[in-house]
Amino acid sequence: MKKPKVAFFDFSCCEGCQLQVANFGEGLLDILNLIEVVEFREVMSEKWEGDFDVAIVEGSITTPHGVERIKKIRDRSKVLIAYGSCATIGGINGMKNKFDLDEIKEYVYKDGAKYFETIPTRPVHQVVKVDYFVHGCPVYQPEFVKVLKCALQGIPYTVPDHSVCVECKLNENECMYDKGLTCLGPVTRAGCNSWCINNGNICYGCRGMVSNPAKNGQMDILEKHNIPLDWVVNKIDMYNKPRELEETETNGKKR
């Protein structure tokens, strides 16, 4: 069997998710038995002029140039995987959307601002069709491998649509709320094996929200723990601000 041609691309991001692949260790050899990497700026200088069987895209779309580029990549790819929080939900770059774009551009680039065009941050699927989602900041390696295997077999991958709490309980972590901390686990979709909480950190919601978060119930919880609403909204917005730009409810059911 001819190995499928796979390419990695990045848009607005820190490239840390691609680093997750570069740092894969020995397991990477098994992956390379399966695919031919034809373009991957972070680890190789070769470029590919033809079509891709699979394009793996990190980063969010934040400039008109980005829009053009992602459209071209989409046209050349049989399968497109949005890879990492920036690509799947907008991620950290989405915080820009909280501000007036011209003002925030001036704030960041000062006198150079006139050289940059900017548009509201969007995850990849808000610009072109996405076939698979690998959420997370960074992506959780075992989930990436799972998605890759699905893509190569041509079968769907379903992102879990239950909260991080489920995996966290299965890992028998003490609840962050029991420790007096605010954690976004209850509203964030699972799939990361509660990676952060296993290591003593709270959940920051980097995988996006479950398709049907219980608003009333969540407000009750905040009230009970004496947590101001805007705190939590700020926390959620750190990764999830571009959710406001969803045209229709592209909820977890489809992902």
Next chain:
Amino acid sequence: MTQYVILNKTDLDEFISRLAQIKKTVAPVKRGVKNYAFEEVTSGKNVAVKYIPTILPPKKYFLPQTETLQQYDKSKKTWNAVMEFQEMIIFGVHTCDLAGIQCLNMAFSDKPKDINYLARKNRILIIGLECNDYCDEYASCKVMDNHMPNGGYDLFFTELDDFFMVHINTLEGEDLIEKTGLFKEAKEEHKKALKAMREEKRKRFKDEVNVTHNQLKPLFDKSFEAPVWQSLEARCVSCGNCTNVCPTCYCFDIEDEIDLNLTTGVRKRRWDSCQNEPFAQVAGGENFREARGERQRHRYLRKFKYPVDKYSRYFCTGCGRCSRTCMAKINLKETINELAQGAK
């Protein structure tokens, strides 16, 4: 066979060390600020003799969170059954959790028998530990009739003055007593002390809700349209904590995991929860328990109605874990009281 022996409290540490030399031993250990968890131990040093129910019940050793059931090879068109089990001793299981294991045994022995579960269960020795007093305000073990020992163990420890009274229930249990060699025969004075403690305990433990054990089933029989489910609908956030920590919830999902060669792989089961959004979703996207209130009602009926119809046994053990862990502070005792209030 002597039914009762005693162990000096000062010998507990040595007892656990000797158990751990016989086979893998797990016991309740402090986890975090105010929780406990069953963990492997090699001595009694970290074992918590007084503890509130652990985050996960000992169910995790009988039905692991994920478990391989089969392996397959597409090129050879083969499917092989896989059994994963390990010899083990669980020390310090409270009566509520003993009841939980009894419930799981019933469900998994029912036809078709779950061979993976049963193979594992037969390799686990259980040492019970009595609660002389309530663990905390969430427990409802008296009304569920699980506050007193009622079988389901190999050995059963009761802490008294400066010793543990130990009931020997099985030959395997007796074997542990002999192999560890730290026990003395219980004398009349020891038995008296046990009896006195139990009498005191009976006075302390009262039905924790406003209905009796036998009134629970008829109450839930008529509960389908009760308004209390609407109140839970507004409060529940579907985090699934209540079912994951429940000693008798055993729902699981099956998942195939193919290897990177895309030829061989394994079939696994992992815990699932009726509280999770997609649990009752079927092809075409229809979800026949879409509302959280319906899902909560289902959970309660799976404890207080359906298993009673099927196995003549409540599948609530009164351990209180669901209430203790609920993000939204949904409380089992309050739910039952509200139901009872509405039924008047």
